[in-house]
Amino acid sequence: MSEEIEGTRPAIGEASHEEQQEMGDTVLSPEKAEEVKLKARFPHLGAKPGGSDLLRKRLQKGQKFFDSGDYNMAKAKVKNKQQLPAVTPAEKAEITGDHIPTPQDIPQRKPSIVASKLAG
Amino acid sequence: MAGAGGGGNDVQWCFSQVKGAIDDDVAEADIISTVEFNHSGELLATGDKGGRVVIFQQELESKNQPQCRGEYNVYSTFQSHEPEFDYLKSLEIEEKINKIRWLPQKNAAQFLLSTNDKTIKLWKISERDKRPEGYNLKEEDGRYRDPTTVTTLRVPVFQPMDLMVEASPRRVFANAHTYHINSISVNSDCETYLSADDLRINLWNLEITDRSFNIVDIKPVNMEELTEVITAAEFHPNQCNTFVYSSSKGTIRLCDMRASALCDQHSKLFEEPEDPSNRSFFSEIISSISDVKFSHSGRYMMTRDYLSVKIWDLNMESRPVETYQVHEYLRSKLCSLYENDCIFDKFECCWNGNDSVVMTGSYNNFFRMFDRGYRQDVTLEASRESSKPRSVLKPRKVCTGGKRKKDEISVDSLDFNKKILHTAWHPQDNIIAVATTNNLYIFQDKL
Numbered sequence: 001m002s003e004e005i006e007g008t009r010p011a012i013g014e015a016s017h018e019e020q021q022e023m024g025d026t027v028l029s030p031e032k033a034e035e036v037k038l039k040a041r042f043p044h045l046g047a048k049p050g051g052s053d054l055l056r057k058r059l060q061k062g063q064k065f066f067d068s069g070d071y072n073m074a075k076a077k078v079k080n081k082q083q084l085p086a087v088t089p090a091e092k093a094e095i096t097g098d099h100i101p102t103p104q105d106i107p108q109r110k111p112s113i114v115a116s117k118l119a120g
Numbered sequence: 121m122a123g124a125g126g127g128g129n130d131v132q133w134c135f136s137q138v139k140g141a142i143d144d145d146v147a148e149a150d151i152i153s154t155v156e157f158n159h160s161g162e163l164l165a166t167g168d169k170g171g172r173v174v175i176f177q178q179e180l181e182s183k184n185q186p187q188c189r190g191e192y193n194v195y196s197t198f199q200s201h202e203p204e205f206d207y208l209k210s211l212e213i214e215e216k217i218n219k220i221r222w223l224p225q226k227n228a229a230q231f232l233l234s235t236n237d238k239t240i241k242l243w244k245i246s247e248r249d250k251r252p253e254g255y256n257l258k259e260e261d262g263r264y265r266d267p268t269t270v271t272t273l274r275v276p277v278f279q280p281m282d283l284m285v286e287a288s289p290r291r292v293f294a295n296a297h298t299y300h301i302n303s304i305s306v307n308s309d310c311e312t313y314l315s316a317d318d319l320r321i322n323l324w325n326l327e328i329t330d331r332s333f334n335i336v337d338i339k340p341v342n343m344e345e346l347t348e349v350i351t352a353a354e355f356h357p358n359q360c361n362t363f364v365y366s367s368s369k370g371t372i373r374l375c376d377m378r379a380s381a382l383c384d385q386h387s388k389l390f391e392e393p394e395d396p397s398n399r400s401f402f403s404e405i406i407s408s409i410s411d412v413k414f415s416h417s418g419r420y421m422m423t424r425d426y427l428s429v430k431i432w433d434l435n436m437e438s439r440p441v442e443t444y445q446v447h448e449y450l451r452s453k454l455c456s457l458y459e460n461d462c463i464f465d466k467f468e469c470c471w472n473g474n475d476s477v478v479m480t481g482s483y484n485n486f487f488r489m490f491d492r493g494y495r496q497d498v499t500l501e502a503s504r505e506s507s508k509p510r511s512v513l514k515p516r517k518v519c520t521g522g523k524r525k526k527d528e529i530s531v532d533s534l535d536f537n538k539k540i541l542h543t544a545w546h547p548q549d550n551i552i553a554v555a556t557t558n559n560l561y562i563f564q565d566k567l
Contacts, residue, residue, distance in 0.1 A: 030452035035401040037455040045401075054405075055346050055368070059299055059318055067210035116172040117141040117150050118560055119197040 131550060132566040133500060133513045137191060139176070140559035142504065152555040154542055158222040158230065161546040164192055164553055165232060166560055167217025171201035173234055173287075175245065189551060189564055196245050198287040201236040213238050219304050221313070223326075231290070233313060237300040240315055242291035242326060250278040296322050296332040303353045309360040316353035316365060323377075335383045336365060336375065351466075352412045359418065366423060370407030374434065390432050392439045402454045402463070410466035415475040416547075422478055424469040427451060429480050429490065444490040444497065447482050449520040449531050462536050473548045481540025484529065485556050486516055502540060502554045502561040512566060 028036065039045060141150065149170025156165050164176040177195035204213040214237055223231040229246040254276040257265050299317035306313045314335070315322050321336035336353075340346055348369040356362035361377045373386035394403070406426035414421045420441075423430050427448060430440035446467075450457060457463040462483075469480040481487045482499070490497045499516045506513055519528040542555040550565035 029398060029400075031398070031400040031402055031454060034452060034454040038401060038458060041455075041459075055349055056343070058349065065205075065210045065212065070210065114149075116168060116170065116174050116197055117558070118139045118152075118166055118168070118174045119194045120141070 133550075133552075133563045134510045134566050135507050135513065135561070136189075136509070136551070136564045137562040138504070138507050138559055139174075139562075146558045150558040152542060152558060152560060153216050153218060154220050155544045155553050155555045155560065156220045156222060156232075157544050157546055157553065158232075159224050159547060161548055161551070163195065163222070163230060164544070164562075165220045165222070166555065167200065167220050167234060169214075169216040171199055171203070171215030171217060171236065173198055173200045173217060173220065173232075173243070189549065189567070192562055196285040196287050198243070200234045200241060200243065201239065204238070218301055221304050221306050223306055224310055226310070233304050233306065235301050235304050235315065238294065238297055240293040240301070240304055240324075241289050242293070243287050244290045245285060245287050248284045248286060249280060249282075251281045252276045253279045291326065291329050293324055293329050293332070296324075302351060305353060305355040305363065307355045307360050308358050312360075314353060314355060314363060316350050318349040321350065321353055321363075321365060321383075333381070335377065335381070337382065337384060351409050354412055354414055354421075357414050357416060357418045364412055364414070364421060366409035366412040368408040369404060370409055370425060372409065372412060372421070372423060372432065388434070388437050390437045390440075392430070402458065405458070405463055406454070411468040413469060413471060415471050416473065417475055420475065422469055422471065424467050424480055426463060426465075426467075429469055429478055431478070431492070442492060444478070444488075446480055446488055447518070449518055453531065457536070460536065462539075465539055466541060467539075468542050470543055470545045472545045472550070479543050479545060479552065481543055481554070483536050483539050484534040485538040485540055486518075487540045487543055487554055500563075502556050502559075502563075507561075510566075513563065 140152075147170075149168060149172075151169040152166055153169055154165075154167040157163070158165070162178050164178075166174050166176075168174075174197045175195045176192035178192050179190035181190050200217055201215040203215045205211075206213055216236055217234050218237065219233075219235050221233045223233070223242075225231075229244050232243050232245070234241055234243060253260065254274050256270055256273055256276075257267060259265060293315070297315065297317045297320070299319050301315055301317050303316040304313060311327075312323055312325055315324065315332075316336075319337065319339040320334055322332040323335045324332050336350070338348070338350065348367045348371075351366045351368055353363060353365035356364075362374060363377070363383075364372050364374045366372045370391065372390040374388040374390070375383035376387045377383060379385070379387060394407075409423045409425050411424040412421060419434060421432050421434065423432065423440075424446075427450060428446055429444045431442040431444075433441045454463060467481050469478060471478055476493050477489055477491050479487060479489045485502045486499050487502065488497060488499050499518070500513045501516050514527075517525075517528045518534070519525065519530045524530050538556060540554055540556060544553045546552065552563050554561045554563065
C-alpha cells in the first residue's frame, strides 16, 4: 500500500525538457492540476482519499433513522466518558443518538408501490 | 465513420425501440438499475430502484418484414423486492434491484436471480396457455356443484386460454450479507451461485436457502485498517471452480475453489503497475473497478474503471492486453466530478456474442463501442431525438479543446446527470439494450 505524502509538490508533466526550460515553470499533468484545484477548495481534505473514511462512508449506505437506544447510549456516554471504550470521531458521526431529529430531518414516506412505467 | 460491430467494420446501428415515460420528471423508483438478456436473447430483464422487474420478450420474426428482427414487448412484470428496515441498526434497506442474472433454461419455465442490498431471490417465470375445463363437481366459475345433481360423468379436457405469464418467488436467500451486495453470478455447474458484498463473497446452492458458505472475507480485524473493498465478482463461464473479484484499488483476484475452502489467497492477481510520478489524489478513486466481465470464451476478462475499459488475458497478470479510453477528456474535470460525486459513478461494460466488440456507457446519454479486431471505436447517443424507427444512429464526437466543429459537443456542455451505467448485448445477434436514467433503448444493426 503506497502512502500519500502530505502537501505533495506538483509533478513534472509530459512536456519536453526544452519546453520546460523555456517556460521556466513546472507543467502539471491534468490530473495533478485538478488535485491542486481540489486542495484549494477543500484545504482540510486528507491526503489518503481511498483510506478508511471514504470506504467507511461507502459501507454505511442507507437512511439512518432515529433510534432511542442509540440516543440514550449517547446521552450516557457524555456523562460517563471513562466507563465506555474510546470512540473515534468517525464512529461518533455514525451514532444516531447524537443528533435529535426535527420534522425537517424525518425522511419522506415512500410513495405507494405502482407498476413500472417501462411496462406501460 | 460507421459504427463498430462484430464481424466487420461496416455495422450501422439503428434505433429499434424505446421503453419508459417521456416526461422529464423522473420518479426515483423508475431509475433503471440493471439490464440483462437471458442466455438465448429471447428475454430481456430490467430492474429498477423501486424493486420492480420488467421482462420483455422478443417477438418471432414477422414473415412480412424479413428485414427486421422481432420487437421486444412486455412479457411479465412483478415486484421483486420491497423496502425493508433493519431494526438492529436503524437502517433502511433499499428495494433497488442491484443485479439480475438468468439461469440457463432447463425446462419450459424461466428462472432468474434478482438481488437488492441484502437479499437474493430466485424467481420462476412460467407460462400458462391452457386450462382444464369440464369438471364434474365444479361449475366453470368455480362454484361447487351439488353431487346429487350429477347424472353423467365426463373427462375434463385442457382448453386453450389467453397466455398468462406468472412470476413466483421460489427461493429467498436472506441474512447472509452484513454489507451491500454488489454482484451475483451463476456457476456454470447450474447448481451454485455466488453473491458478493463490499467485504465478503458467499457461495450458495440454488436449492438451499438456510445455508451459505463464505469463500472470500477481506474484512480486517480492525476496521480502521480497511483499505479496499470488493466491487464486483463473477464465475468463470465454463470452469466451475474459478471466479474473479475486483477491488476499489483497481486489482482483480482470480480464485480457485479447489485450492481451499476459504479463497482469501488468490491464485492470480491482476494489477497494472502505476507510474508513481503520475499519482494524484484521484488516482485510487478512478482506478476503482466498477465492473468485471469474462469473455464468452473464458480466455479474457474485461474491467471498467472510471475512465477506461481494459481487457486482460487470464494468462497474464502483469498488465492488460488492451486498454480503451472511454472519456479521457474527463481527466481535466476530476475536481468538479469529485464535488458532484460523479467520480463515484459505477459504469458497467459488456461483450458482444463473439467477443470481438465491447461496449460501455458514458455521460450525456452517450455510449461507446470498441471493436477489438478493427481497432475502431464509436460514440453513439441514446436520445429521443434520434428515435425514428430504423433510423441510423449518427456517431457523436466530444470536442476536447480548440475550435469546436459543427455537430461536436464540448466537454463543458455534457450533461452529467444523463448517465448510461447499464448496457447489455444480445448473446448472438447485434441487438443491444441501453438504459438511460429511466428509459430503455433497444438498438439493432441495419440488416
